Amino acid sequence: MIPASFDYVRADSAEAALAALAEHGDEAKLLAGGHSLVPLLKLRLAVPAVLVDIGRLEDLSYIRDAGDHLAVGALTRHRDLERSAVLAEHLPLLAHTAHLVGDPQVRNRGTIGGSLAHGDPASDLPAVALATRATMVITGPDGERTVAADDFFAGFLETAVQPDELLTEIRFPKATGAAWSYQKFVRRAQDWAIVGVAVQGGATPGVALVNMASTPVRAAAVEAALASGADAATAAEAAPDGAEPQPDLQASVAYREHLARVLTRRALTASALG
Amino acid sequence: MLITVTVNGTERTDEVEPRLLLVQYLRDVLGLTGTHIGCDTSSCGACTVLVDGEAAKSCTILAVQVDGGTVRTIEDLAGPDGALDVVQEGFRQEHGLQCGYCTPGMVMASTALLAETPHPTDDEIREALEGNLCRCTGYTSIVASVRWAAEHADGRSPGAGSADGPAS
Structure with a gap:
């Protein structure tokens, strides 16, 4: 499979990337690790006129302890997330989930910013962003703005990032010592989740679902049940409430709802919640 | 370009x-x-x-x-005289292939693993190869091949050349 023709611009700074986006508007797509975008290019589901390659912006690859939160650069690869000592101590849910993305070759190239900005409801890391109540830092022509994870995923493969903007950093509240769990149901290790659930314990536990709607989705009914004192099994029954799973070759709607309940119960139990 | x-x-x-x-x-x-x-x-x-x-x-x-x-x-793995490198030899010794179609990818993924983890456990081998599919062997002999390579490296780094250089 061969992508349609496009022009290629390599950005050597975030400013250069923004300038290229300003010039080409929604005719352009950003290329980071390329492991979401290149498959779409090959299928010609994405046919941008211009690719702006930000894969070499090494100053956007970092994991920093910023006091009350962790700052993760958008170009940080899954490989670096899974091996990070900072994450192992303060946000093991993110390190563990990054280890479950794709396979080693994919994790060597794919980036957290690329995964989040792609907005695929079947991706693992968006659920972590929701469960941990992360904040996205988006840089555009007028400077930086921040968007809560709850307001970031706008639709199927759509996010709050506008055509002239760049996701530059993700800020995660620290969860040092808090329980967590990520449950992913797949037929083969490297597959996309048929259904997944991320649970982050803490003062206000967060629960988010993978592949249960056209966007990554918070399991608000489960969180509410936990807040009102429900046990894990009872709270997990609410997992499909508010979700809108789609049927596909792998799973019917009813099966996805069943998986969401079972996986949520397992995740809550593993996290000693409820 | x-x-x-x-x-x-x-x-x-x-x-x-x-x-x-x-x-x-x-x-x-x-x-x-x-x-x-x-x-x-x-x-x-x-x-x-x-x-x-x-x-x-x-x-x-x-x-x-x-x-x-x-x-x-x-x-780049075999020497100039055609001698197999240790990972290739492992696949030969332990019958890590049948049709051979997946083998170049298997060998390169294994080479990356052994460069970083010279003495992997079987679980580490399987994880390192989770992105490589083989429809012939059922993987057991592939894991054995990588284990053979790890056990026979004899101070040789996997691959005849260095990670960035040519076979010598």
């Missing part, structure tokens, strides 16, 4: 279309057909090569993305 890539220790400069995939560059432009196209959807790993020393699926990388970098393919 003009790109310069060090492939198997030799610097190559070629004019390529931006949409050219790395696997096509290796096979069609450079004639290095040891790297196979399997699923062409970044699932099967048959196209695995080392990019700057790390395993990567060359069907999901544009050639322009490796401009200025280094790529190693299966052709």
Whole structure:
């Protein structure tokens, strides 16, 4: 499979990337690790006129302890997330989930910013962003703005990032010592989740679902049940409430709802919640 | 676009279309057909090569993305006299292949593993190869092949050359 023709611009700074986006508007797509975008290019589901390659912006690859939160650069690869000592101590849910993305070759190239900005409801890391109540830092022509994870995923493969903007950093509240769990149901290790659930314990536990709607989705009914004192099994029954799973070759709607309940119960139990 | 890539220790400069995939560059432009196209959807790993020393699926990388970098393919492993390197020899000794289609990718992914983890456990071998599919062997003999290579490295680093250099 061969992508349609496009022009290629390599950005050597975030400013250069923004300038290229300003010039080409929604005719352009950003290329980071390329492991979401290149498959779409090959299928010609994405046919941008211009690719702006930000894969070499090494100053956007970092994991920093910023006091009350962790700052993760958008170009940080899954490989670096899974091996990070900072994450192992303060946000093991993110390190563990990054280890479950794709396979080693994919994790060597794919980036957290690329995964989040792609907005695929079947991706693992968006659920972590929701469960941990992360904040996205988006840089555009007028400077930086921040968007809560709850307001970031706008639709199927759509996010709050506008055509002239760049996701530059993700800020995660620290969860040092808090329980967590990520449950992913797949037929083969490297597959996309048929259904997944991320649970982050803490003062206000967060629960988010993978592949249960056209966007990554918070399991608000489960969180509410936990807040009102429900046990894990009872709270997990609410997992499909508010979700809108789609049927596909792998799973019917009813099966996805069943998986969401079972996986949520397992995740809550593993996290000693409820 | 003009790109310069060090492939198997030799610097190559070629004019390529931006949409050219790395696997096509290796096979069609450079004639290095040891790297196979399997699923062409970044699932099967048959196209695995080392990019700057790390395993990567060359069907999901544009050639322009490796401009200025280094790529190693299966052709770089055997010595100039044709002697197999230790990973290749492991696959021969332990019957790690039947049809051989997945083998270049398996060997390159294993090479990346052993460069970083010279004495992996079986679980580590299986994890390192989770992005490589084989439809013949059922994987047991592939894991044994990698284990054989780890046990017979004898101070040799996997691959006849260094991660960034040519076979010597």
